[in-house]
Amino acid sequence: MAEEQEAKRPRLDDEKEDMDAEGSAPGTSGLSTGAPAQRPKKSVQDLMRPYYGSKFPYDEFCAWLAYGHDSKLPQADAMFFQRRELCFTLDGDIFVRYQSFKDKEELQRAMANKVPAKIDIGPIYNVDPQRRKAYTGLAADRVFAPVERELVFDIDLTDYDDVRTCGKEAHICSACWPLMAVAVQVIDACLREDFGFKHILWVFSGRRGIHCWVCDERARKMTDEQRSAVASYLSVYRGSEGGAAKLALSQVSAANHPSVERALRLLYAAWTESILPQQRLLADEPAWKAVLAIIKDEEVCERLHGRWQRAHGRLTSGDISSERWAELSTEIDKVLDSKSADRARKQQLLRARKEVLFAFAYPRLDVEVSKKMNHLLKAPFCIHPKTGKVCVPMDPGSIWSFDPEAVVTVHGLLDEERGSPKAAAAEQAMAEALQTFHGCFLDELAASSRQSIIAKARSAAQAGLAW
Amino acid sequence: MSAWMQKQQARSTRAAAVASAVAEDAAELASEQRISMYTEAPSGEVCIEDFERYAIDRLRVLKGIEEAKTKGFKGDQLQELVVKLAEKHLRGATQQETRWKDAVSHFVLRLAYCKTEDLRRWFLQHECELFKSRFRNELPASQVDFMRRHSFDYEALAGEEYQVLKPDLVKVQESVGNSAFANEIKQATSRDAFFKVPFEQVPDLVATRRVLLKAGWAYVSRHEVASLVVSRFRAGLSHALVLTARRWATIIADEEADRLTPLISTLSERYLGPDYGDERKGPSEAVMAAQIPYLAKESFPLCMQSMYHRLHTDAHLKHNGRLQLGLFLKGIGLPLEEAMKFWRAEFGPKCMGEAFDKKYAYGVRYNYAKEGKRTDYTPYSCMKIIQTPVPRGEAFGCPYKTASPQELTEQLRAMRLPPRVVEEAVSKARGHHYQLACTAVFQGQHNCICESGISHPNQYYDESRKELTAAQGATATVTLGGAEHKTPVVKSSASAQALTAGPTPMTT
Ligand code: SF4
Numbered sequence: 001m002a003e004e005q006e007a008k009r010p011r012l013d014d015e016k017e018d019m020d021a022e023g024s025a026p027g028t029s030g031l032s033t034g035a036p037a038q039r040p041k042k043s044v045q046d047l048m049r050p051y052y053g054s055k056f057p058y059d060e061f062c063a064w065l066a067y068g069h070d071s072k073l074p075q076a077d078a079m080f081f082q083r084r085e086l087c088f089t090l091d092g093d094i095f096v097r098y099q100s101f102k103d104k105e106e107l108q109r110a111m112a113n114k115v116p117a118k119i120d121i122g123p124i125y126n127v128d129p130q131r132r133k134a135y136t137g138l139a140a141d142r143v144f145a146p147v148e149r150e151l152v153f154d155i156d157l158t159d160y161d162d163v164r165t166c167g168k169e170a171h172i173c174s175a176c177w178p179l180m181a182v183a184v185q186v187i188d189a190c191l192r193e194d195f196g197f198k199h200i201l202w203v204f205s206g207r208r209g210i211h212c213w214v215c216d217e218r219a220r221k222m223t224d225e226q227r228s229a230v231a232s233y234l235s236v237y238r239g240s241e242g243g244a245a246k247l248a249l250s251q252v253s254a255a256n257h258p259s260v261e262r263a264l265r266l267l268y269a270a271w272t273e274s275i276l277p278q279q280r281l282l283a284d285e286p287a288w289k290a291v292l293a294i295i296k297d298e299e300v301c302e303r304l305h306g307r308w309q310r311a312h313g314r315l316t317s318g319d320i321s322s323e324r325w326a327e328l329s330t331e332i333d334k335v336l337d338s339k340s341a342d343r344a345r346k347q348q349l350l351r352a353r354k355e356v357l358f359a360f361a362y363p364r365l366d367v368e369v370s371k372k373m374n375h376l377l378k379a380p381f382c383i384h385p386k387t388g389k390v391c392v393p394m395d396p397g398s399i400w401s402f403d404p405e406a407v408v409t410v411h412g413l414l415d416e417e418r419g420s421p422k423a424a425a426a427e428q429a430m431a432e433a434l435q436t437f438h439g440c441f442l443d444e445l446a447a448s449s450r451q452s453i454i455a456k457a458r459s460a461a462q463a464g465l466a467w
Numbered sequence: 468m469s470a471w472m473q474k475q476q477a478r479s480t481r482a483a484a485v486a487s488a489v490a491e492d493a494a495e496l497a498s499e500q501r502i503s504m505y506t507e508a509p510s511g512e513v514c515i516e517d518f519e520r521y522a523i524d525r526l527r528v529l530k531g532i533e534e535a536k537t538k539g540f541k542g543d544q545l546q547e548l549v550v551k552l553a554e555k556h557l558r559g560a561t562q563q564e565t566r567w568k569d570a571v572s573h574f575v576l577r578l579a580y581c582k583t584e585d586l587r588r589w590f591l592q593h594e595c596e597l598f599k600s601r602f603r604n605e606l607p608a609s610q611v612d613f614m615r616r617h618s619f620d621y622e623a624l625a626g627e628e629y630q631v632l633k634p635d636l637v638k639v640q641e642s643v644g645n646s647a648f649a650n651e652i653k654q655a656t657s658r659d660a661f662f663k664v665p666f667e668q669v670p671d672l673v674a675t676r677r678v679l680l681k682a683g684w685a686y687v688s689r690h691e692v693a694s695l696v697v698s699r700f701r702a703g704l705s706h707a708l709v710l711t712a713r714r715w716a717t718i719i720a721d722e723e724a725d726r727l728t729p730l731i732s733t734l735s736e737r738y739l740g741p742d743y744g745d746e747r748k749g750p751s752e753a754v755m756a757a758q759i760p761y762l763a764k765e766s767f768p769l770c771m772q773s774m775y776h777r778l779h780t781d782a783h784l785k786h787n788g789r790l791q792l793g794l795f796l797k798g799i800g801l802p803l804e805e806a807m808k809f810w811r812a813e814f815g816p817k818c819m820g821e822a823f824d825k826k827y828a829y830g831v832r833y834n835y836a837k838e839g840k841r842t843d844y845t846p847y848s849c850m851k852i853i854q855t856p857v858p859r860g861e862a863f864g865c866p867y868k869t870a871s872p873q874e875l876t877e878q879l880r881a882m883r884l885p886p887r888v889v890e891e892a893v894s895k896a897r898g899h900h901y902q903l904a905c906t907a908v909f910q911g912q913h914n915c916i917c918e919s920g921i922s923h924p925n926q927y928y929d930e931s932r933k934e935l936t937a938a939q940g941a942t943a944t945v946t947l948g949g950a951e952h953k954t955p956v957v958k959s960s961a962s963a964q965a966l967t968a969g970p971t972p973m974t975t
């Protein structure tokens with residue numbers, strides 16, 4: 001099989017991750033912390049070969065990417081799977097792009113052979129990407145171009161560093177997970193209710209981010225322009241400028257698009273229950289200043305700032321941030337109820353209270369990933385090279401109980417003594433991950449792919465009769 | 468012509484029969500005559516003169532649109548202007564002729580503009596603008612009718628579904644500031660107010676959250692149907708252009724090698740303004756070789772500046788550069804003798820005396836039509852310069868296209884332009900609006916407004932000279948009055964208005 005090695009790295013989803021200096025680099029081994037270790041822990045890279053040998057779920061992985069074309073149905077397109085680009089990252093950051101495989105067996109052999117540190121999934125091309133050279137001549141009718149691709153989203157906690165108070169960069173803990181959980185809720189609701197998508201796969205990216213794969217046929221066939229449009233529709237938070245969040249909310253009216261209002265309801269629940277208390281967003285002066293900067297109203301801000309400063313260090317039985325949020329709300333309500341305050345001021349305050357939620361908690365999409373058909377994205381079930389965690393699928397319906405710190409690792413699967421409780425727990429967790437993959441995604445997708453192939457054949461037959 | 472016309476008539480009668488139950492026949496026929504989706508090429512005969520004349524007339528419309536956008540026209544103002552332009556240039560003696568001319572000119576330009584990505588983008592953009600303006604110019608009834616006729620057979624939202632969605636529909640309208648329309652929906656059962664379409668068909672409305680989305684359907688208000696129709700038009704034309712490019716390469720170019728090919732392949736390079744070659748400059752305007760260095764600094768557009776700079780530092784310039792710069796210099800009024808002096812001096816360090824005469828003098832004389840075919844060569848327009856492919860490392864071409872954003876930033880900074888102008892120009896260039904970038908630089912450099920936009924390097928030069936003499940006059944008077952600052956010279960109030968209307972919108 002011809003392969004293409006590219007020294008130059010393509011832009012990839014977790015480029016930022018790899019630049020982090022912290023954590024042990026793949027290939028070096030460290031001692032496990034906690035109980036004194038009996039033997040040195042194996043490195044992630046050492047465990048990749050056995051992982052690909054016995055644990056990687058090839059059946060599910062290939063069943064997904066074949067979209068029913070691996071069936072015996074006479075209308076199935078046997079070349080479908082082979083036109084998909086996979087990109088292998090080999091040890092030493094060598095990117096091997098435009099890999100393609102005939103079937104599961106061929107993929108399995110290649111992975112056992114090359115032991116990629118990472119696998120990225122690209123688009124489906126009009127021809128087998130391995131044969132693209134024949135199509136890149138000058139003749140305009142022989143082009144090599146992507147024709148299909150899942151609609152993907154990438155959300156990463158590092159993009160929340162200006163609002164996370166528990167840690168920065170590669171850090172992740174139970175206090176910052178609510179930000180990801182509400183992101184899943186908001187985006188998932190839009191995709192299903194507004195766009196009518198059904199086959200949506202959510203994946204933990206292995207460290208502190210999440211990926212979303214929308215696999216409906218309609219989503220896969222979208223043009224780049226349409227992808228950009230969806231990404232823009234979903235982007236209420238548009239980065240920050242001079243420390244202030246840029247928000248795409250209605251500037252002309254207090255009413256917002258119904259989709260944005262739904263997001264607000266979801267954000268509000270997450271905000272009061274988890275994000276506000278866990279991120280301690282009003283617990284100290286720098287934190288509350290950031291919030292008051294959005295409220296803007298001088299009178300309200302001064303009053304609250306003064307009160308909170310005087311009471312600094314006060315102990316409370318409840319959560320200090322939640323209490324202060326309630327105070328802030330009361331102050332705003334007072335203005336809203338007062339007869340003397342003018343309309344513009346009331347409007348501004350009303351809007352500002354919403355803006356706090358959008359600025360702090362609205363999903364921060366890396367839109368570049370979503371806009372183009374040929375953007376690569378890390379495959380589910382890969383192993384994160386630094387953490388050793390499996391990129392497991394997540395159930396959006398129970399996203400709040402997902403624990404990123406308890407995700408099954410390659411060490412748990414392969415570096416614990418056979419039959420030990422730890423090994424058993426890891427086996428169990430992996431089995432559950434596969435169950436999630438089936439239950440939330442694959443089974444329904446398979447049924448609908450099958451139906452769609454049959455339906456296409458039928459309509460083709462009818463068209464044939466009509467002629 | 469007649470075969471095609473018959474087909475058209477047959478089609479409209481058939482369509483009319485289908486639709487007559489719903490709409491007034493008059494409106495239908497009218498819309499059909501004014502706008503077309505250009506789904507079928509006209510078949511019939513057209514003489515080669517008309518072929519060319521029609522194409523050029525349409526080109527005038529498209530270039531007019533480009534110019535208007537450069538000046539910041541948008542919305543209703545733009546629409547009005549575009550409709551007027553089309554009226555002026557594309558109107559025939561009869562309605563039939565108008566329709567015929569519209570179709571023929573469209574298809575000829577398709578051929579001329581299908582060959583490269585850049586050309587296709589330009590053509591697509593301006594054809595869509597033309598189509599959109601014409602469509603929006605139709606009455607609502609006629610718009611709906613046009614849609615029906617072109618099987619935009621969307622369901623109009625009605626009945627229970629409408630009632631259920633009403634509060635959300637109202638909210639969307641309010642959020643985009645259409646409160647009048649929102650009230651209308653709230654109060655009346657305004658019929659046919661919304662169409663239900665797959666969201667993929669209105670990406671622009673989705674991106675800006677101007678539609679309600681439910682389960683993959685977009686509910687497009689009757690005020691936004693243009694976006695729906697234009698998006699189909701754009702998709703169709705974009706696809707057709709690619710197909711045409713293929714067919715052109717494989718079939719037509721050969722078959723029509725003697726007749727159409729030469730005409731078609733120069734159409735896209737056709738520059739419709741004054742050609743700066745024919746006008747003979749009077750002696751008072753003649754430029755001397757010795758003046759070139761300071762003129763270059765003051766009044767050359769960036770392309771000519773950088774070629775001149777390259778020539779000066781390398782004491783050499785390759786063929787294409789010599790041609791472009793040489794013709795430009797001829798255009799600004801450098802006579803042949805002075806040109807010889809200039810080139811000899813610049814090449815001096817590397818190539819003197821006889822060697823120069825042997826190698827390069829011919830080229831200089833050639834530019835002045837004293838050698839070769841002895842035709843008078845005219846300076847290149849921006850369009851032509853922009854379209855000539857530039858191999859790596861060569862100095863000719865339009866820098867707004869060829870230079871990287873970093874290089875461009877540096878070059879512009881070196882011209883001591885205000886950072887705002889540099890930024891604007893670089894971002895325009897990055898958006899492939901090279902001539903707009905050049906115009907921005909011109910305006911920044913001369914602190915004035917360039918109404919017409921830059922479309923020819925010699926125009927850049929001429930306007931620059933005009934501005935500078937005018938500015939000298941202006942400063943003089945101002946100083947007499949005692950004030951110190953230079954007042955910007957605004958050439959007409961119309962242009963000032965156009966600019967306050969805001970910058971050219973980037974297409975989304
Ligand atoms: S836009 Fe025209 S004048 Fe300006 S640099 Fe480019 S080619 Fe030269």
Ligand SMILES: [Zn+2]
Nearest residue numbers: 166172173176
């Ligand atoms: Zn944390």
